[in-house]
Amino acid sequence: MSANPGTTVNYGAIGSGGGIRSLRDHSVDFGASDAFLNESETESMRSEVLHIPTCMGGVVMVYILEGVDSLRLTGQIISDIYLGKIRKWNDPGLKALNPTVALPDLEITPVYRSDGSGTTYNFSEYLSRVSPEWTRVMGKGKSLKWPAGIAAKGNPGVAGIVQQTEGAIGYIGSEYALSLRLPTAKLKNKAGNFVDATLKTISAAANIELPNDMRATIIDSEDPDAYPVSIFTWILVYKDQQYKNRSMEDAQELVRLLEYIISPLGQAVAAKINYAPLSEQAVGKTRRLIESMHYGGTVLVSTTGSAQ
């Protein structure tokens, strides 16, 4: 926060559900979530809420199999594993995808999140797009009803079980997997390429036409280099900052913080902690969103210069 001395941001890691609740109750300046607000959540808010993308992440498949350091998967196969239809690592479908890998005759243990999570939401959103059966049986949501596997709390819980259990596979946030250097599977994207999850392939997913309110799903992106389960992670703020007993200064501080986050400086910090930077097009549209924030009608940013 060297660019913005005098401002302290208190982050409560209470889960995005808690963040959205607190935003609704006006007890925080902003909430953050990996999934945009659904209709009932939007209705429950006191006024219009903006979705400000801060950086990009992905959901990656981590696994542990002795002697296997490269694995290719498709959405269809992942869906079958989590539905309990593929039970062994040497399943013909997996073998056909990985002809050069010696897959063992070992039970697959799928691991999922026991707590409600944006990661689960995005994971199920992706599988819903590529597997009609997933749409029918599982659907999408922050928590689901799982027919197979075991559950653990949070990214650390899932990663912990996968790392300690031979034959386990789990889905976790890319930032978590990349910082722990866990082995992740290559996924087949819409263009048909098998892509590793890296900051570059995740950013590439946003190289598509984006809507002005940025409430875009870039999962299963058409870009040929894109990692298929890539997402924006959003900060949620009220468009009209005049509420409760907030002062104009509070609102300006918030806007300055948001501008810092999408600035090259802020984006570099994100990359350092393994979040992928926003693409240029995304930064431009996000800047216009921030500029639309106001304090009871008074504009909070001059369109000519940013806070720095």
Added chain:
Amino acid sequence: MIILLLTAGIVYALVSRSAVAFREYGIWNFIVNPEWDPRPATEEYGAMSFILGTLYTAFFALFLCVPFSFAVALFNGEYFRGTKISSAVRSVVDLLAGIPSIVYGLWGFYTIRPLIIDSGINAQGFGIFLSSVVLAIMIIPYASSLSAEFLSMVPNNLKEGAYSLGATRIEVIRHISIPSSISGIVASYILALGRALGETMAVTMLIGNTDRIPQGLRDTGNTMASVIANQFGEADGLKLSSLIAIGLLLFIITAIINMIAKLIMKRVSRL
């Protein structure tokens, strides 16, 4: 007085916030329904899977803990009563009670789970079995120290009478000590059971956290405490209310169990 007010406050908070779930499903239906489906389109919550998961783990843990805690109780309350070695054993067992449950959880995760995988009980080790083994060790101090207390309270003249009739030590224990302290021993196991029912952290780390009725001891599941720990953070609306309702049910179950133990102990002290 303050304690009374606090307890009343907790009960009031649990009851008022679980009202939504009870009103939606009816109290009885909520208790017996094994479905737990958080998807918005088919949302439906029932407590049965977790009630059964709780009862399976707690009773199996109790079953596993009986031989060990009974042996410790006899050692401290009968054979070596008042000796130095007894106080050494006692302090080691009491130490078990002081270990934070997350440490038990880690120990179960890293040490016991591989043993369960190797023994072929199930493929990934997690489940009712693993949780019960760790729970059993956690509740040994609760069961054994109280039982030892009751064993050592058996009047000496009773035992001396039996010895003077030529009874051996085993016979004295079997026919005098155990029968005259049995209700106290039972009460101490019930208290240990109450402890096992509510244990959260270690169980959450070990049980597999699946929201369905466990099909036997090898299966994974969720207890009432662990489902709350797992899902409370992101829950709202009907789900939040259902979780609080499960908390209320757990509160009631533990209260009943403690009451039973107290009643039995009262009968003992009247003897």
